[in-house]
Amino acid sequence: MRERIAELADWVGAGDVVVLSGAGLSTESGIPDYRGPSGLARKATPMTYQTFTRDAVARRRYWARSHLGWRNIGDARPNDGHRAVARLQELGLVRGIITQNVDGLHQAGGAADVVELHGNLARVTCLDCGAPTGRAELETRLRRANPDFAATAAEINPDGDAEVDDAALDGFAVVDCAGCGGMLKPDVVYFGETVPPERVAASFELVCGARTLLVLGSSLTVMSGRRFVLRAAKEGIRVAIVNQGVTRGEPYASLVVDAPLGRVLPELVRRIEDLYFVET
Ligand SMILES: [Zn+2]
Secondary structure, eight states: OOHHHHHHHEEEEEEEEEEEEOOOOOGGGGGTTTTSHHHHHHHHOOOBBBHHHHHHHHHHHHHHHHHHHHHHHHHHHHHHHHHHHHHHHHHOOEEEEOOOOOOOHHHHOOOOEEEETTEEEEEETTTTTOOHHHHHHHHHHHHHHOTOOOOOOOOOOOOOOEEOOOHHHTTTTOOOOOTTTTEEEEEEBTTOOOHHHHHHHHHHHHHHHHHEEESSOOOSSHHHHHHHHHHHHHOOEEEEOOOOOOOOOOGGOSSSEEEHHHHHHHHHHHHHHHOOOOOO
């Protein structure tokens, strides 16, 4: 383990790193990873764009669960892993950060210029006029519209969707765009929805200019993240993975560290600071 972290420090210390992060980076902030080692199997099927826009009952239930789930996601704080990534960026070693997470914790931990592949739960968009609504404002409106809504969440999924009995969701009032009355949707990519092409292009451009692709906390189960690893391997860019548990990227990685990110990443930063950034 020590040797692997030492090797990783050599790679990252050489600079031009692109970080690709997944749910495993946020588990230590209390946001569960339903594919990771915490083993929380997801009960509800993920919301699809079609169901959300066409099924009023499903949409009502989604907003009710999301309203409950937001208390968990919205209160989450960045962990040592997020802060370590921000520090590497501050040291000038990181060329870009691409995240599959929708929790905004990279930025909360001090990182900048993050490509949010799957969007961000803190933003809500009107599907008709495109106007954005801040999540805090939306939550205030939802609370006002549902003063007696008292159901409690049994489990929160990483996308902010809570597991609640459907019966408890009946009667939840959905709110619409304050400007045009249109349908509101969290600014996140749903299951079955494609990532906006300009976001994908920006990510490929980052990856192709990298010296090292550093995957943090992703099992690389979904193609939306795995394709960047495949491209890096094809381009001869070295791939390093820090993840707790098995990942599908292992055949393409030259270096794999299977350990908690909150332990590995601060140690990585310490080593790099000692090796390359000694105060004179
Ligand atoms: Zn609108």
